[in-house]
Amino acid sequence: METEEILKKIRGLEIKTRALVETAFAGDYHSVFKGRGMNFEEVREYQPGDEIRAIDWNVTARLGSPFVKKFTEERELTVMLIVDVSASGNFGSTSQSKRELAAEVACLLAFSAIRNNDKVGLLLFSDRLELFIAPKKGRSHTLRIIREILFFDPVGRGTNPAAALDHLNKIVTRRAVVFFISDFQAEDFSRAIAVTARRHDLIAIRIQDERESILPDIGIITLEDAETGDQIEINAADRQVRAQFAQLARAQLTETMRVLRQNRIDRIDLRTGDDYLPALRSFFKQRERRLMVR
Numbered sequence: 001m002e003t004e005e006i007l008k009k010i011r012g013l014e015i016k017t018r019a020l021v022e023t024a025f026a027g028d029y030h031s032v033f034k035g036r037g038m039n040f041e042e043v044r045e046y047q048p049g050d051e052i053r054a055i056d057w058n059v060t061a062r063l064g065s066p067f068v069k070k071f072t073e074e075r076e077l078t079v080m081l082i083v084d085v086s087a088s089g090n091f092g093s094t095s096q097s098k099r100e101l102a103a104e105v106a107c108l109l110a111f112s113a114i115r116n117n118d119k120v121g122l123l124l125f126s127d128r129l130e131l132f133i134a135p136k137k138g139r140s141h142t143l144r145i146i147r148e149i150l151f152f153d154p155v156g157r158g159t160n161p162a163a164a165l166d167h168l169n170k171i172v173t174r175r176a177v178v179f180f181i182s183d184f185q186a187e188d189f190s191r192a193i194a195v196t197a198r199r200h201d202l203i204a205i206r207i208q209d210e211r212e213s214i215l216p217d218i219g220i221i222t223l224e225d226a227e228t229g230d231q232i233e234i235n236a237a238d239r240q241v242r243a244q245f246a247q248l249a250r251a252q253l254t255e256t257m258r259v260l261r262q263n264r265i266d267r268i269d270l271r272t273g274d275d276y277l278p279a280l281r282s283f284f285k286q287r288e289r290r291l292m293v294r
Contacts, residue, residue: 010147017107020277021115028284029112033077033177033201043067077118077177078135080200081106082164083149084182084207086126087157087226093211094273101272102181102207103149105280109179110142121172122148127158127227129167135176158227159185162192169195181205183212185252190259197263203283204260204267213249215242 043056046066054068083106089099106122113120114137121135122145131152133145161182168178169192178200180193196202215221215236224231234241260267268283270276 006147006151009150010143013104013107013146013150014111014143017104017111020108021111025108025112025277025281028281028288029109030116032284032287033079033116033118042070044070077113077116078121078172078174079109079113079118080121080123080135080168080172080176080178081109081145081149082123082125082168082178082180082182084126084159084161085124085130085149085152085154086159086185087154088159088183088185089207091209091212091226092272093209096272098183098207098209098272100150101270101276102205103146105205105207105270105276106149106179106181107142107146108280110145114138114142120145121176123164123168124148124152124154125160125164126154126156127160127163128156129163130154130156132167132171135172159187160189161186162189165189165192165196169199172200175200177201177203179203179205181207183207184256190262193259193265194263197265202263202265204265206256206267206269207272208269209272213246213253215245217242 043059044067046055046060046068050068054070056067056069059067083102085099089102090097092098092100110120117137119135119137120142122131122133123129124131131148133148159182161180161184165180178196180196180202182205184204184206193202215234217237219235219237220233221236222231222233234245236242257267266283266287268279270279
Protein backbone atom coordinates (compact mmCIF):
# COMPACT_ATOMS: atom_id res chain seq x y z
CA MET A 1 0.00 0.00 0.00
CA GLU A 2 1.30 3.44 -0.94
CA THR A 3 2.25 5.91 1.79
CA GLU A 4 -0.40 8.38 0.64
CA GLU A 5 -3.09 5.72 0.85
CA ILE A 6 -1.94 4.68 4.34
CA LEU A 7 -2.03 8.27 5.58
CA LYS A 8 -5.47 8.76 4.04
CA LYS A 9 -6.85 5.70 5.81
CA ILE A 10 -5.36 6.70 9.17
CA ARG A 11 -6.68 10.24 8.79
CA GLY A 12 -10.16 8.97 7.90
CA LEU A 13 -10.19 6.71 10.95
CA GLU A 14 -8.99 9.56 13.15
CA ILE A 15 -11.76 11.88 11.92
CA LYS A 16 -14.46 9.25 12.45
CA THR A 17 -13.40 8.18 15.93
CA ARG A 18 -12.58 11.70 17.11
CA ALA A 19 -16.13 12.73 16.21
CA LEU A 20 -17.51 9.82 18.24
CA VAL A 21 -15.29 10.72 21.18
CA GLU A 22 -16.35 14.37 21.12
CA THR A 23 -20.08 13.70 20.76
CA ALA A 24 -20.89 10.43 22.45
CA PHE A 25 -18.17 8.49 24.18
CA ALA A 26 -15.73 10.58 26.22
CA GLY A 27 -18.16 11.11 29.09
CA ASP A 28 -18.75 7.36 29.37
CA TYR A 29 -15.02 6.71 29.48
CA HIS A 30 -14.36 9.41 32.10
CA SER A 31 -17.15 8.33 34.42
CA VAL A 32 -15.92 4.73 34.55
CA PHE A 33 -12.15 5.21 34.69
CA LYS A 34 -11.62 7.82 37.37
CA GLY A 35 -7.93 7.46 38.10
CA ARG A 36 -5.68 5.44 40.36
CA GLY A 37 -6.37 7.21 43.63
CA MET A 38 -6.33 10.51 45.49
CA ASN A 39 -3.59 13.10 45.86
CA PHE A 40 -3.18 15.19 49.01
CA GLU A 41 -3.66 18.87 48.19
CA GLU A 42 -3.85 20.92 51.44
CA VAL A 43 -5.32 21.19 54.93
CA ARG A 44 -8.13 23.57 55.79
CA GLU A 45 -10.27 24.35 58.81
CA TYR A 46 -12.96 21.86 59.69
CA GLN A 47 -16.47 22.77 58.50
CA PRO A 48 -19.77 21.20 59.59
CA GLY A 49 -20.48 18.17 57.44
CA ASP A 50 -16.82 17.25 56.87
CA GLU A 51 -15.81 13.64 57.39
CA ILE A 52 -14.40 13.05 60.88
CA ARG A 53 -11.94 10.60 59.31
CA ALA A 54 -10.44 13.47 57.27
CA ILE A 55 -9.26 15.36 60.37
CA ASP A 56 -5.49 15.90 60.47
CA TRP A 57 -4.86 15.35 64.17
CA ASN A 58 -1.27 16.61 64.11
CA VAL A 59 -2.26 19.98 62.62
CA THR A 60 -5.33 20.13 64.88
CA ALA A 61 -3.21 19.62 68.00
CA ARG A 62 -0.62 22.18 66.87
CA LEU A 63 -3.10 24.93 66.00
CA GLY A 64 -5.71 24.24 68.67
CA SER A 65 -8.69 23.92 66.31
CA PRO A 66 -9.78 21.12 63.96
CA PHE A 67 -8.30 20.94 60.46
CA VAL A 68 -9.05 18.40 57.72
CA LYS A 69 -7.00 17.05 54.84
CA LYS A 70 -8.21 17.91 51.34
CA PHE A 71 -7.58 15.50 48.49
CA THR A 72 -8.02 15.73 44.73
CA GLU A 73 -8.55 12.86 42.33
CA GLU A 74 -5.46 11.55 40.58
CA ARG A 75 -6.91 11.66 37.09
CA GLU A 76 -4.09 10.27 34.98
CA LEU A 77 -4.33 6.61 34.02
CA THR A 78 -2.19 4.23 32.02
CA VAL A 79 -4.20 2.52 29.30
CA MET A 80 -2.77 -0.51 27.51
CA LEU A 81 -4.22 -1.83 24.27
CA ILE A 82 -3.35 -5.49 23.70
CA VAL A 83 -4.32 -6.40 20.14
CA ASP A 84 -4.29 -9.82 18.50
CA VAL A 85 -2.68 -9.56 15.02
CA SER A 86 -2.65 -13.28 14.25
CA ALA A 87 -3.72 -14.43 10.79
CA SER A 88 -7.28 -15.22 11.89
CA GLY A 89 -7.86 -11.47 12.26
CA ASN A 90 -7.64 -11.02 8.50
CA PHE A 91 -10.95 -12.82 8.07
CA GLY A 92 -14.13 -10.87 7.39
CA SER A 93 -17.30 -11.90 5.58
CA THR A 94 -18.48 -8.28 5.38
CA SER A 95 -16.67 -5.22 4.04
CA GLN A 96 -14.66 -5.19 7.27
CA SER A 97 -12.11 -7.66 8.60
CA LYS A 98 -11.78 -8.48 12.28
CA ARG A 99 -8.46 -6.65 12.37
CA GLU A 100 -10.01 -3.51 10.86
CA LEU A 101 -12.76 -3.58 13.48
CA ALA A 102 -10.13 -4.06 16.22
CA ALA A 103 -8.19 -1.05 14.90
CA GLU A 104 -11.26 1.18 14.86
CA VAL A 105 -12.27 0.24 18.41
CA ALA A 106 -8.69 0.68 19.62
CA CYS A 107 -8.59 4.08 17.94
CA LEU A 108 -11.77 5.16 19.75
CA LEU A 109 -10.37 4.01 23.09
CA ALA A 110 -7.00 5.67 22.45
CA PHE A 111 -8.53 9.06 21.61
CA SER A 112 -10.85 8.81 24.62
CA ALA A 113 -7.79 8.21 26.78
CA ILE A 114 -5.72 11.12 25.50
CA ARG A 115 -8.75 13.42 25.70
CA ASN A 116 -8.73 12.63 29.42
CA ASN A 117 -4.96 13.20 29.67
CA ASP A 118 -4.17 9.50 30.07
CA LYS A 119 -1.17 7.65 28.71
CA VAL A 120 -1.72 4.98 26.05
CA GLY A 121 0.49 2.03 25.17
CA LEU A 122 0.24 -0.84 22.70
CA LEU A 123 1.15 -4.50 22.64
CA LEU A 124 0.67 -6.48 19.43
CA PHE A 125 0.89 -10.28 19.53
CA SER A 126 0.47 -13.34 17.38
CA ASP A 127 2.10 -16.60 18.45
CA ARG A 128 4.85 -14.34 19.80
CA LEU A 129 5.27 -10.78 21.04
CA GLU A 130 5.26 -8.72 17.83
CA LEU A 131 5.51 -5.12 19.07
CA PHE A 132 5.47 -3.15 22.32
CA ILE A 133 5.02 0.62 22.44
CA ALA A 134 5.44 2.13 25.90
CA PRO A 135 2.57 4.27 27.24
CA LYS A 136 2.80 7.96 26.36
CA LYS A 137 0.52 10.90 25.71
CA GLY A 138 -0.20 12.99 22.64
CA ARG A 139 -1.88 12.87 19.26
CA SER A 140 1.21 11.89 17.26
CA HIS A 141 1.84 8.98 19.64
CA THR A 142 -1.78 7.85 19.30
CA LEU A 143 -1.62 8.07 15.50
CA ARG A 144 1.48 5.86 15.55
CA ILE A 145 -0.44 3.30 17.61
CA ILE A 146 -3.30 3.32 15.10
CA ARG A 147 -0.88 2.99 12.18
CA GLU A 148 0.74 -0.05 13.76
CA ILE A 149 -2.58 -1.75 14.49
CA LEU A 150 -3.75 -1.22 10.92
CA PHE A 151 -0.59 -1.91 8.94
CA PHE A 152 1.88 -3.84 11.11
CA ASP A 153 3.07 -6.94 9.28
CA PRO A 154 3.40 -9.71 11.90
CA VAL A 155 6.03 -12.41 11.72
CA GLY A 156 3.85 -15.07 13.33
CA ARG A 157 0.51 -16.42 12.14
CA GLY A 158 -0.71 -18.29 15.22
CA THR A 159 -2.11 -17.02 18.52
CA ASN A 160 -0.44 -17.12 21.93
CA PRO A 161 -2.20 -14.71 24.32
CA ALA A 162 -0.33 -16.12 27.33
CA ALA A 163 3.03 -14.82 26.06
CA ALA A 164 1.56 -11.33 25.52
CA LEU A 165 -0.06 -11.23 28.95
CA ASP A 166 3.09 -12.51 30.67
CA HIS A 167 5.12 -9.75 28.98
CA LEU A 168 2.60 -7.11 30.05
CA ASN A 169 2.72 -8.32 33.66
CA LYS A 170 6.52 -8.05 33.69
CA ILE A 171 6.92 -4.67 32.00
CA VAL A 172 3.88 -2.67 33.22
CA THR A 173 4.32 -2.71 36.97
CA ARG A 174 1.77 -0.06 38.00
CA ARG A 175 -1.92 -0.90 37.78
CA ALA A 176 -3.30 -0.07 34.32
CA VAL A 177 -6.55 -0.25 32.41
CA VAL A 178 -5.99 -3.04 29.88
CA PHE A 179 -8.22 -3.56 26.84
CA PHE A 180 -7.52 -7.04 25.47
CA ILE A 181 -8.81 -7.12 21.87
CA SER A 182 -8.88 -10.57 20.25
CA ASP A 183 -11.08 -13.23 18.70
CA PHE A 184 -9.89 -15.53 21.54
CA GLN A 185 -9.30 -18.41 19.14
CA ALA A 186 -6.38 -19.85 21.06
CA GLU A 187 -5.17 -22.64 23.28
CA ASP A 188 -5.75 -22.41 27.03
CA PHE A 189 -4.35 -19.19 28.52
CA SER A 190 -6.42 -19.12 31.73
CA ARG A 191 -3.40 -18.92 34.06
CA ALA A 192 -1.90 -15.86 32.38
CA ILE A 193 -5.21 -14.00 32.16
CA ALA A 194 -5.94 -14.72 35.83
CA VAL A 195 -2.63 -13.10 36.84
CA THR A 196 -3.31 -10.07 34.62
CA ALA A 197 -6.81 -9.64 36.05
CA ARG A 198 -5.39 -9.47 39.58
CA ARG A 199 -2.76 -6.87 38.66
CA HIS A 200 -4.73 -4.69 36.25
CA ASP A 201 -8.23 -3.56 35.37
CA LEU A 202 -8.73 -5.98 32.48
CA ILE A 203 -11.53 -5.71 29.89
CA ALA A 204 -11.83 -8.36 27.18
CA ILE A 205 -13.13 -7.21 23.78
CA ARG A 206 -14.07 -10.23 21.70
CA ILE A 207 -14.05 -9.62 17.95
CA GLN A 208 -16.11 -12.07 15.93
CA ASP A 209 -17.51 -12.61 12.46
CA GLU A 210 -20.90 -14.22 11.84
CA ARG A 211 -19.48 -16.77 9.42
CA GLU A 212 -17.27 -18.20 12.18
CA SER A 213 -20.35 -19.50 13.99
CA ILE A 214 -22.98 -19.92 11.26
CA LEU A 215 -22.33 -21.69 7.94
CA PRO A 216 -24.39 -20.62 4.94
CA ASP A 217 -26.25 -23.31 3.00
CA ILE A 218 -24.06 -23.12 -0.12
CA GLY A 219 -23.00 -26.69 -0.91
CA ILE A 220 -19.43 -28.04 -1.00
CA ILE A 221 -16.89 -25.53 0.36
CA THR A 222 -13.25 -25.60 1.46
CA LEU A 223 -12.44 -24.15 4.87
CA GLU A 224 -8.88 -23.04 5.60
CA ASP A 225 -7.33 -22.36 8.99
CA ALA A 226 -5.72 -18.95 8.46
CA GLU A 227 -3.10 -19.63 11.14
CA THR A 228 -1.97 -23.13 10.15
CA GLY A 229 -2.95 -23.30 6.48
CA ASP A 230 -4.79 -26.60 7.07
CA GLN A 231 -7.77 -27.13 4.76
CA ILE A 232 -10.89 -29.24 4.98
CA GLU A 233 -13.68 -29.78 2.47
CA ILE A 234 -17.22 -29.93 3.85
CA ASN A 235 -20.76 -30.02 2.54
CA ALA A 236 -22.40 -26.87 3.90
CA ALA A 237 -25.72 -27.95 2.37
CA ASP A 238 -25.87 -30.75 4.97
CA ARG A 239 -27.95 -29.56 7.93
CA GLN A 240 -26.06 -31.84 10.34
CA VAL A 241 -22.71 -30.41 9.23
CA ARG A 242 -23.97 -26.87 9.81
CA ALA A 243 -25.29 -27.88 13.24
CA GLN A 244 -21.94 -29.42 14.24
CA PHE A 245 -20.10 -26.32 13.06
CA ALA A 246 -22.38 -24.09 15.18
CA GLN A 247 -22.01 -26.42 18.17
CA LEU A 248 -18.20 -26.22 18.02
CA ALA A 249 -18.39 -22.40 17.88
CA ARG A 250 -20.74 -22.33 20.90
CA ALA A 251 -18.45 -24.65 22.85
CA GLN A 252 -15.48 -22.35 22.25
CA LEU A 253 -17.50 -19.29 23.31
CA THR A 254 -18.76 -21.09 26.43
CA GLU A 255 -15.20 -21.92 27.50
CA THR A 256 -14.03 -18.34 26.89
CA MET A 257 -16.95 -16.99 28.93
CA ARG A 258 -16.20 -19.45 31.74
CA VAL A 259 -12.57 -18.31 32.04
CA LEU A 260 -13.51 -14.63 31.95
CA ARG A 261 -16.35 -15.04 34.44
CA GLN A 262 -14.17 -17.10 36.80
CA ASN A 263 -11.65 -14.25 36.91
CA ARG A 264 -14.33 -11.53 37.07
CA ILE A 265 -13.22 -10.01 33.78
CA ASP A 266 -15.70 -7.80 31.93
CA ARG A 267 -16.40 -8.79 28.31
CA ILE A 268 -17.61 -6.86 25.27
CA ASP A 269 -18.70 -8.82 22.19
CA LEU A 270 -18.36 -7.04 18.83
CA ARG A 271 -19.07 -8.34 15.32
CA THR A 272 -17.73 -7.24 11.95
CA GLY A 273 -20.21 -5.26 9.92
CA ASP A 274 -22.19 -4.12 12.98
CA ASP A 275 -22.16 -0.71 14.64
CA TYR A 276 -19.87 -1.20 17.64
CA LEU A 277 -20.76 2.02 19.47
CA PRO A 278 -24.04 0.79 21.09
CA ALA A 279 -22.27 -2.26 22.55
CA LEU A 280 -19.41 -0.15 23.92
CA ARG A 281 -21.74 2.47 25.40
CA SER A 282 -23.96 -0.21 26.94
CA PHE A 283 -20.92 -1.78 28.59
CA PHE A 284 -19.73 1.54 30.03
CA LYS A 285 -23.22 2.43 31.31
CA GLN A 286 -23.58 -0.96 33.03
CA ARG A 287 -20.14 -0.65 34.56
CA GLU A 288 -20.88 2.87 35.79
CA ARG A 289 -24.06 1.63 37.49
CA ARG A 290 -22.09 -1.16 39.19
CA LEU A 291 -19.55 1.35 40.50
CA MET A 292 -22.31 3.56 41.91
CA VAL A 293 -23.80 0.62 43.83
CA ARG A 294 -20.49 -0.24 45.53
